[in-house]
Amino acid sequence: VASALGIPLAEHERRAAQLGEQVRAAGLRGAVVFDALRVQYLTGFAFAPTERPIAFVLGPGGERALFVPRLEVEHAAGQTGLDHIAHYPEYPGEPTATNVLAGLLAELGMRNRIGADLDGYPWILGYRGPTLSELTGATVVPIAGAIEDLMAVKSEAEVTCLRESVRWAELAHRLLQRFTRPGASETGVSRRAGMEATVAMLEALGDRYRAGNPFVDGAMAGYRGQIGRNSAIPHTLAGNITFEVGDVLVSGATAPVWGYLSELERTLVIGPPSNEQRRLFDHATAAQQVAFDAIRPGVHCSDVDLAVRAYYDANGLWDRWRHHTGHAIGLRYHEGPFLDLGDHTEIRPGMVFTVEPGLYHPDLGGFRHSDTVLVTEDGIDVLTTYPRDLDALIVPAG
Amino acid sequence: VASALGIPLAEHERRAAQLGEQVRAAGLRGAVVFDALRVQYLTGFAFAPTERPIAFVLGPGGERALFVPRLEVEHAAGQTGLDHIAHYPEYPGEPTATNVLAGLLAELGMRNRIGADLDGYPWILGYRGPTLSELTGATVVPIAGAIEDLMAVKSEAEVTCLRESVRWAELAHRLLQRFTRPGASETGVSRRAGMEATVAMLEALGDRYRAGNPFVDGAMAGYRGQIGRNSAIPHTLAGNITFEVGDVLVSGATAPVWGYLSELERTLVIGPPSNEQRRLFDHATAAQQVAFDAIRPGVHCSDVDLAVRAYYDANGLWDRWRHHTGHAIGLRYHEGPFLDLGDHTEIRPGMVFTVEPGLYHPDLGGFRHSDTVLVTEDGIDVLTTYPRDLDALIVPAG
Numbered sequence: 001v002a003s004a005l006g007i008p009l010a011e012h013e014r015r016a017a018q019l020g021e022q023v024r025a026a027g028l029r030g031a032v033v034f035d036a037l038r039v040q041y042l043t044g045f046a047f048a049p050t051e052r053p054i055a056f057v058l059g060p061g062g063e064r065a066l067f068v069p070r071l072e073v074e075h076a077a078g079q080t081g082l083d084h085i086a087h088y089p090e091y092p093g094e095p096t097a098t099n100v101l102a103g104l105l106a107e108l109g110m111r112n113r114i115g116a117d118l119d120g121y122p123w124i125l126g127y128r129g130p131t132l133s134e135l136t137g138a139t140v141v142p143i144a145g146a147i148e149d150l151m152a153v154k155s156e157a158e159v160t161c162l163r164e165s166v167r168w169a170e171l172a173h174r175l176l177q178r179f180t181r182p183g184a185s186e187t188g189v190s191r192r193a194g195m196e197a198t199v200a201m202l203e204a205l206g207d208r209y210r211a212g213n214p215f216v217d218g219a220m221a222g223y224r225g226q227i228g229r230n231s232a233i234p235h236t237l238a239g240n241i242t243f244e245v246g247d248v249l250v251s252g253a254t255a256p257v258w259g260y261l262s263e264l265e266r267t268l269v270i271g272p273p274s275n276e277q278r279r280l281f282d283h284a285t286a287a288q289q290v291a292f293d294a295i296r297p298g299v300h301c302s303d304v305d306l307a308v309r310a311y312y313d314a315n316g317l318w319d320r321w322r323h324h325t326g327h328a329i330g331l332r333y334h335e336g337p338f339l340d341l342g343d344h345t346e347i348r349p350g351m352v353f354t355v356e357p358g359l360y361h362p363d364l365g366g367f368r369h370s371d372t373v374l375v376t377e378d379g380i381d382v383l384t385t386y387p388r389d390l391d392a393l394i395v396p397a398g
Numbered sequence: 399v400a401s402a403l404g405i406p407l408a409e410h411e412r413r414a415a416q417l418g419e420q421v422r423a424a425g426l427r428g429a430v431v432f433d434a435l436r437v438q439y440l441t442g443f444a445f446a447p448t449e450r451p452i453a454f455v456l457g458p459g460g461e462r463a464l465f466v467p468r469l470e471v472e473h474a475a476g477q478t479g480l481d482h483i484a485h486y487p488e489y490p491g492e493p494t495a496t497n498v499l500a501g502l503l504a505e506l507g508m509r510n511r512i513g514a515d516l517d518g519y520p521w522i523l524g525y526r527g528p529t530l531s532e533l534t535g536a537t538v539v540p541i542a543g544a545i546e547d548l549m550a551v552k553s554e555a556e557v558t559c560l561r562e563s564v565r566w567a568e569l570a571h572r573l574l575q576r577f578t579r580p581g582a583s584e585t586g587v588s589r590r591a592g593m594e595a596t597v598a599m600l601e602a603l604g605d606r607y608r609a610g611n612p613f614v615d616g617a618m619a620g621y622r623g624q625i626g627r628n629s630a631i632p633h634t635l636a637g638n639i640t641f642e643v644g645d646v647l648v649s650g651a652t653a654p655v656w657g658y659l660s661e662l663e664r665t666l667v668i669g670p671p672s673n674e675q676r677r678l679f680d681h682a683t684a685a686q687q688v689a690f691d692a693i694r695p696g697v698h699c700s701d702v703d704l705a706v707r708a709y710y711d712a713n714g715l716w717d718r719w720r721h722h723t724g725h726a727i728g729l730r731y732h733e734g735p736f737l738d739l740g741d742h743t744e745i746r747p748g749m750v751f752t753v754e755p756g757l758y759h760p761d762l763g764g765f766r767h768s769d770t771v772l773v774t775e776d777g778i779d780v781l782t783t784y785p786r787d788l789d790a791l792i793v794p795a796g
Contacts, residue, residue, distance in 0.1 A: 035521075048633050050732050051725070071632045071720040074760075090722045092740030122520065123433075123542055126725065126734030144521055187615055188597045195589035202585055202638040209638065215613060217585055217620075234469045235446050240600040240607065322469040324488045327449070327524065334448050336524030342490030362472075 248365030
């Protein structure tokens with residue numbers, strides 16, 4: 001079924017079985033998973049996390065169960081095909097969610113030593129509750145790292161989703177660039193590009209499309225305030241800026257496809273770039289090429305960052321440095337491992353990274369491309385194809 | 399300055415001082431706050447939380463400091479006016495974030511017993527790290543509840559933001575309703591309404607507007623898949639549904655204003671409602687009125703839910719129940735306390751709640767309005783003004 005999109009339920013079953021093997025090998029009587037994206041990874045249940053606790057429970061014999069509030073019962077059953085769904089009426093409610101969870105764990109014979117990604121449901125959106133240790137009296141052994149390690153190597157189905165994400169992120173970005181002009185406002189341009197790309201994507205993919213993300217329903221592209229001098233602040237949240245000639249812009253585009261997110265970022269300039277802008281643009285692009293050349297199976301994540309750092313050294317660019325080379329990406333828009341001198345994880349085929357070294361100057365702006373790359377048997381496949389050269393990224397001044 | 403929007407820095411200072419008094423009264427040598435919205439509440443620093451740890455640190459003598467990655471230094475200083483900003487280069491990085499945090503706490507004399515909202519930075523977006531107890535060897539006393547309790551009673555400046563949020567949520571909703579028609583698609587209609595309302599808001603408010611939210615840049619309105627039979631699933635994430643005559647729709651609209659979010663939801667019907675649909679619509683609206691009448695200072699949150707539950711009892715509606723009456727709202731779109739039979743918090747002036755009892759029928763759909771109400775000295779002020787009657791909420795069939 002070459003034209004299929006999405007993660008087959010059998011793949012979720014396989015992921016849970018892999019985790020189950022590790023849990024048993026560690027001598028644990030089952031595991032509880034609270035983090036929403038980890039639950040989605042292990043079961044296919046994509047939901048909006050709220051103060052109403054939700055968990056995936058893996059029994060000592062590999063039993064798979066979900067623990068949800070009443071209002072998610074039909075939703076969870078429909079998405080996962082699981083038939084063991086324990087529910088509580090409401091949060092805080094009576095009987096309480098924690099009592100129902102304790103009952104489910106007792107029913108599955110989970111006691112003494114159990115695994116969990118978090119010691120209890122996190123206190124999000126007003127939830128307050130006991131830790132899992134307090135609730136059960138069991139020794140709770142952390143297993144978040146084990147799940148994250150499984151998530152770091154993508155399957156063929158996951159890569160297919162990421163490639164589809166790139167397709168529509170690129171359309172949104174192309175429209176963003178086309179609509180950007182002096183005098184227009186960031187928010188209007190960004191919203192229009194996202195809307196038009198999303199409508200096109202939904203028309204093209206029809207029922208095969210599922211966002212799989214509780215917060216984003218389609219393609220998006222924008223600048224997140226990284227415009228003009230503000231582009232020198234990598235995570236600024238300034239909004240509603242009006243474009244001016246001479247602005248350096250750092251864009252960003254993505255689209256969730258069955259939950260999977262690619263990342264595409266480009267540095268654009270409105271009107272002819274100055275020589276100083278051109279110099280920083282060229283250095284940022286060259287530093288990115290250094291990273292592309294360094295990524296291959298068997299090297300460590302830190303090796304890639306060290307190669308980029310050598311480029312900063314050689315070109316006297318340390319005043320312009322603000323962050324490492326990149327990060328893994330998948331169901332989360334940032335995930336581990338990191339292309340960072342402090343991360344010594346070995347790079348393996350199937351890992352997917354953003355590659356995005358940047359240069360930041362308080363007066364000239366920020367300079368950063370970000371591409372999403374898949375690690376192959378002997379190097380990388382750059383999934384994002386959007387032009388990287390300055391000529392293609394100059395917005396006409398008039 | 400009646401026309402001002404936003405939270406003055408003096409108010410952030412006052413909030414931190416209130417927390418500091420409680421921390422000292424509990425015999426703690428300072429406190430660390432990791433949750434992003436709690437940091438925003440206490441300092442005014444609105445940022446995108448990532449794997450790079452950020453914290454607000456309150457010293458034993460009331461000293462206020464921020465702990466951020468290098469790339470957030472200028473951003474944090476610019477937004478908060480705080481001059482004590484400790485930074486680490488990068489995550490995972492060298493030196494590590496946790497070493498820099500340990501140094502900051504030592505410098506402030508924070509040891510033995512300290513408060514914290516979380517025992518260490520949460521493992522979000524790939525962050526992995528030690529608990530605060532492990533890092534410092536100190537006894538870490540939970541203070542999340544104390545901060546949440548401060549957040550639950552809104553100031554005048556916060557209510558002003560919420561009123562402004564309502565204004566633009568209502569515009570987005572009005573456009574959503576106008577664009578909704580048989581044959582149109584949910585996503586296109588929702589994106590267009592959000593874009594047009596946001597552009598209007600930014601033109602009207604100009605520089606006075608700040609979203610203050612890392613994920614939403616303006617007004618939004620949509621159905622989140624709660625269309626036709628899917629509207630019977632309160633938190634469904636289905637997308638790209640085409641509207642049909644006879645559909646019951648449950649909408650939602652909001653707009654972040656300096657981080658503050660109101661909530662407006664309405665039940666709409668495309669074409670003339672059936673008698674059964676009209677009956678459930680009327681019951682949902684009447685149950686909401688029961689809640690409005692029950693909310694006043696001095697009663698408990700549970701009393702409000704019990705009053706609504708008595709309405710379900712009296713009218714034989716329990717098969718249609720899925721969730722409690724409502725929740726507090728502010729910087730978070732859900733926060734405590736909850737209008738729920740299990741929450742015995744006393745209602746106080748300045749609290750802001752959504753009021754949204756619902757009825758759900760697998761064939762007919764979901765029926766729920768949500769309004770945002772401010773608790774006054776003797777009752778409530780319903781901040782949302784959008785029509786609630788069925789005649790105003792019927793979308794023409796042709």
